[in-house]
Amino acid sequence: MKIAIAGASGRMGRMLIETVLNDPEATLVGALGRADSPQLGRDAGAFLGKETGVALTDDIERVFAQADYLIDFTRPEGTMVHLEAALRHNVKLVIGTTGFDNAQKAQLRAAGEKIAIMAAGNMSVGVNVTLKLLEFAARHFAAGYDIEIIEAHHRHKVDAPSGTALMMGEVIADALGRNLDECAVYGREGVTGERDPSTIGFSAIRGGDIVGDHTVLFAGIGERIEITHKSASRLAYAQGALRAVRFLAGHPTGFFDMQDVLGLR
Incomplete structure (x- = not known):
């Protein structure tokens, strides 16, 4: 090759x-x-x-x-x-x-x-298996759960949210029959009002030498489920x-x- x-x-x-x-x-x-x-x-x-x-x-x-x-x-x-x-x-x-x-x-x-x-926004086997887990989870948490995606990367990364976070959002939106362009919320500031349950939120952290951490939070009443992938190298x-x-x-x-x-x- x-x-x-x-x-x-x-x-x-x-x-x-x-x-x-x-x-x-x-x-x-x-x-x-x-x-x-x-x-x-x-x-x-x-x-x-x-x-x-x-x-x-x-x-x-x-x-x-x-x-x-x-x-x-x-x-x-x-x-x-x-x-x-x-x-x-x-x-x-x-x-x-x-x-x-x-x-x-x-x-x-x-x-x-x-x-x-x-x-692909991420080529690791682990992330791509995680995407399948998220597709399954999203279908079963379609009602009554708020969805937030939190990602962290090193200080030199120039784009946000990360490509991997967007891939996760797209997989979840597709599983729910939504359009990510219409339901994504990128960060919050000021008086935002109550959370729209149809949205998918994104938060980006930048600092140090973090290779790449991604967590999807399904937050319901009385419980929350977190699916996380962390890259060490x-x-x-x-x-x-x-x-x-x-x-x-x-x-x-x-x-x-x-x-x-x-x-x-």
Whole structure:
């Protein structure tokens, strides 16, 4: 598997590089970084004390010409540039970027008619199993329970709520026959009035080096149920990304998510 990594000098990019290098079936063929990165020109494995022969570069065309797959955990504007290059070079995409707007999501889905794409707000097996638990729970707590989603991430995360929190909200809303765009409440301040029971609330915490915590609270009268997932390391995301690469190997085109990869749909 000839794999290139976008955002290669970042925390997630480095974890992806390490995971690819440790997989005997994978070959690192490219490492993309920002044009202003001081790491440009350095070996992609330098942070591990390894020589890979792959230098960090901002030359998108060169990287895509060498790769069969790109794993991208960057930002929406960067991912959309990578999408255009992937279409030109017929490269399959594994996307962990979050914060896309509806128009960008539509572009990604449309591109799935020409290349294979797996996009997910979270690639860990645990989170995706948790989504199935939430779907089950939401159907059984449809009446008489208020639903709140609380997420916490490190101080460097730039979007809120997290992609994982939004995925959880979408799963719950679908199970309840609601439209998340219409029923979501993002934070509260001032005199808000009584809680509308049809809403799904979101709260975001940012601080320190928290990798990613997500809790869904079903609060009823006399009891509450909490379903929580906590990430201790980015390794779970990187391993999920490689699992997605293997899944895409059998699909020339299509738009998929981790529920497809894990056979949970």
